[in-house]
Amino acid sequence: MSKQKTSFPYFHVVGFLLSIAFTVLALMVAFQTNLPVKTVMIIIGGFAVLQAGLQLFMFMHMTEGKDKYSKVIHTVYAIFMAVVIVIGSIWVMTAGHSIH
Structure with a gap:
């Protein structure tokens, strides 16, 4: 039980x-x-x-939990990916206006 x-x-x-x-x-x-x-x-x-x-x-x-290092690594990776997606999206949206 x-x-x-x-x-x-x-x-x-x-x-x-x-x-x-x-x-x-x-x-x-x-x-x-x-x-x-x-x-x-x-x-x-x-x-x-x-x-x-x-x-x-x-x-x-x-x-x-016991394995705190993997949580830190996954969290840092998730933050990195979120920053890349946000900055990349802003870059693509603003750079596309100069073509038209």
Whole structure:
């Protein structure tokens, strides 16, 4: 027989509430300040990075398990691929306009 935890998932609830808080803070910065658009975008991007990190540790269990090196390698690879896809997409979309 295996043991199962039946306690309330406080850790997940706190992570969810923090994710909502980051989203609300980003919305407040976007709609209730008179900051320049570039500054607002940088702040929203910062909140997005914080929320992604929060979700990695609270929901995707990055700190659990025995083989932590493979998790780090897979995470770094996933971040690299996401950056390549985003930058590549922006490059292709902006470079294509000069041809037409």
